[in-house]
Amino acid sequence: MSVRYQLVIDCADPDRQAHFWAAALGYELAPPPTGFATWDDYYRDLGLPEEALTGGADRISDPQGGGPAIWFQVVEDAKSVKNRLHIDIHASGDRADPIETRKKRVDAEADRLVGLGATITCVMYQEGIDHYAVGMKDPEGNEFDIN
Structure with a gap:
């Protein structure tokens, strides 16, 4: 249950x-x-x-x-270390779609969230690996990913 x-x-x-x-x-x-x-x-x-x-x-x-x-x-204490838990936002769509199409979707979502106050911390992509993600922080510095 x-x-x-x-x-x-x-x-x-x-x-x-x-x-x-x-x-x-x-x-x-x-x-x-x-x-x-x-x-x-x-x-x-x-x-x-x-x-x-x-x-x-x-x-x-x-x-x-x-x-x-x-x-x-x-809470009174400011965030001082990396999150032990984070949110993944799935924006890339179907895995059957070409990686370039999925990258564009992820980048568009990252741009939208930057407009809302988030910051980009890293891009996670390696040629030949079928995965693309963008690491981000919310307005208070909490880490999350878009993939």
Whole structure:
């Protein structure tokens, strides 16, 4: 039996991260629970102190229900080492397509995400190997790949 889960990403600015990742993944900002106008209202009801509230969006969800929810949690410590877990965004299409076609799709997606605030860190390609990927960082420096 599978279990439901959400991915939690530590960050300094949950609203910015939520908007970036919603656009990157085709997700939506998750609405607050029924009966609450905002997530901050919900957190206040749970008893969280005002200084813990973000004032904006901090959760995203897959509008089709297939992917995990993602919660962006405020932490005081800045990211200092490489992620032990990262997201791979599959943009290349079918493996039966020529590598040059898949490379163009991956590069186009990388360019789109750069426009949203990501940075490219490396290109992973070796002549003769049927794989192409672009290593990137989100606006807060979390690593992810597009392949």
